[in-house]
Amino acid sequence: MEELKPSAANSSPLTPLGFLDRAATVYGDTPSVIYDAVTFTWSQTRRRCLQLASALSSLKIYRGDVVSVVAPNIPATYELHFAVPFAGAIINIINTRLRARTLSAVLRHAESKLVFVDVASRDVVIEALSLFPENNPRRPILILIEDDAVEHLTPSSTVHFEDTYEGLISKGDPNFKWLYPNSEWDPLRLNYTSGTTSSSPQGVVHSHRGTFVITVDSLMDWEVPKQAVFLWTLAMFHVNGWCFPWGIAAVGGTNICVRKFDAPIVFSLITSHRVTHMCASPVLLNMLTNTPDNKPLENPVHILTAGAPPPPAVIQRTESLGFIVSHGYGLTETGGVVVSCAWKRKWNRFPAAERARLKARQGVRTCLMTEVDVVTSAGESVKHDGVTLGEVVIRGSCVMLGYLKDPERTKNRLKNGYFYTGDVGVIHEDGYLEIKDRLSDVITTGGKNLSSVEVESVLYMHPAVKEAAVVARPDEYYGQTPCAFVSLKEGLVVTEEEIIEHCRKNMATYMVPKTVAFREELPKSSTGKIKKTVLRQIAQEMGSIPYQNVNNNYSMLS
Structure with a gap:
């Protein structure tokens, strides 16, 4: 069979x-x-x-050019996932919540040749471009996306813009032959991680091949049927909406676009459009379940959550409303969900609390992933005991090509045949992965490592707690101890002592927070994640807990 080789008939680039x-x-x-x-x-x-795509080509957008989009979940953002790469360009959906300085850094780093700008983001984009160095010749073309529901356009509204979105479409050829990639390894999309700062943008590049694989894999794993009705509660700027813009086209579904996440509007759209599927981070699940006057759904809705480990209590509350929760794990660098909590039918017989606990685990690799493991610092696989911690590593076709203009970071994260995630996890006896923390969030107290995620899960079990985050606070005796930041549900009151007592009843003593700080709202990043970097700084500024305050009953052996 050695004479049988790949040919043009059997080796078309995957896209x-x-x-x-x-x-x-x-x-x-x-x-x-x-x-x-x-x-x-x-x-x-x-x-x-x-x-x-035809109109973009007329504007001299060529293969390999970066075209950026600063817009929410509206039809234009969806269409651009196809139109931009149809012209051979690389799609870059940018977080609409970025401030001008960070946005300016991203646009310069990406060398965006053209930017589609939603009318609501017009001012921040213009400000971002004003921060470009005066001698920078790479100023992008601007195209304005109109929306009369936001603002009626006037001649002064479009003074900085080459054209409007609909105006550009009207100039294009509907018989345009879209450009197939020369290679399936050609870049298709560029995403910036939520950790992006003006001094160090982290642009993640994904190929046509990787995007094809993760799209098909996600449809298979979540069992998305033909003609599903998908509500866009997940921001498309968040890793291209976990690749569902392409996925919903594959199954001929219906995309219900919504400009911003608002729980009452979401429930209304679910009812009026008979939504079948949606995605949401744990933060958004928490918002849905804490909405006043929410009622059980008329029909079940499949909801995929990822982005951070969801507390079992939040999963249980979500499912009590009629949502069918699926839990996955992925990163910007994997392009979407690559680990999922594959559900076993026998688990349906378990009590609701136990089902939620099992579902809070990240799970096993999806079908088209090659390998997911947890390894020690020496690179050895950890024991499957649910206790031994290690770093999560991933291998598969959907892993990024690398970081744009950052070979050193690429080398540090892609090594030994794996992508090193920076997440700490364990493997349970049944082979299921559970994320315990980010490496930077692990708390070492009295020589023991503890997971802030585990403590947070217990805090969310308290009926008064709306949001919770745990970080390390300096301690003269133990080195570090858990410090809990908590926001409460509207109208409810609870004391620090009551929170601590709740924790004592539900976890090992050494894990119990020694400090509880109440906040009206916890600080969040532009992608909705709780900003533990800010909370860590606050905990540091609280100062070290003095040695003389150590409670002799607080045994580190417990």
């Missing part, structure tokens, strides 16, 4: 872009995108994307 062509053929007259009073069919969406 998710062809999903739109198929959707237009199979589901052409069914709704593709719904936003307020606007509805497009799959035939219309394909035509609009081809026209837009």
Whole structure:
């Protein structure tokens, strides 16, 4: 068989872009995108994307150019996931919550040639460009995305812009032949991690191949059916919405776009559009379950959560409303969800609290991933005992190509044949992974390492707690001890002593927070994650707990 080799017939580059062509053929007259009073069919969406790609080519956007998008979950953002790479360019969806200085750093680092700007982000983008060095010749073309629901345009509104979004589409050729990648390893998308700062942008580059693999893998793993109705509660700037812009095209589903996450609006859209699927971070799950007057759903809705370890109490509250929660794990660098808590039918017989505890684990590799492991500092696999900690490492086709313009960081994270995630986890006896913390968040108290995530899970069990985060506070005797920051549900009151007593009843003594600080709201990043870096600084400023305050009953052996 040695004479049998790859040929043009059997080695076409893998890309998710062809999903739109198929959707237009199979589901052409069914709704593709719904936003307020606007509805497009799959035939219309394909035509609009081809026209837009044609117009981009006319603006001299070529293969390998970066085209950025600063817009929320609106039809334009969805369409650009196809239109930009149709023109051979690299799609870069930017967090709409970034401030001008950080946004300016991202645009300069990415060398964006063109930026699509939602009308609500117009001022911050213009300010970001004003921060470019005067001698910088790489100023991008600006295209304004109109939305009369936000602002009616005037001549002064568009003074900085080459054209409007709809104006650009009208100039394009609907018979444009979109550009197939020369290689499946060609870059398709550029994402910036939530840790991006103006001094050190972290641009993650993913290929057509990797994006195709993670898209198909996610559809298989979550068992997304044909013509699902998908509500866009997950920001598309968050790792391209975990690749579901391409995935929903593959199954001919309907995308329900929503400009911002608002719990009452979400429940209303679920009912009016008979939503079947949606994604949300644990923070958003918490917002849904804490919404006043929320009621059980009329029909079950599948909801995929990832982005941070969800407390079992939050999962249990979410499912009590009629959501069917699936839990996954991934990073910007993996392009989407690569580990999922594959559910076993026998677990359905367990009590709700036990089901939620099992579902809070991250789980096992998805079908198209090669390997997921937890290793020691020496690179050896940890015991499958649910106790031994190590760093989570991943190997598979969807892992990033690397960090843009940062070979050193790429080398440090892609080594020994794996991507080193920086997350600390354990493997249970049944082979399921559980994330315990970020390496930077592990608390060492009296020589023992403890997981802040475990402490937070217990805090969320308290009926008065809305949000909780645990960081290390200096301690003269133990080195570090847990410091809990807590926000309470509206109208409820609880004392520090009551929180500590609740923890004593539900965890080992050495894990119990010695400090509880109440806040009206916990600080969050632009992607909605609680900012532990800020809380760690606050805990440091509290000063070290003096030796004489050590309670002799607080035994580190417990």
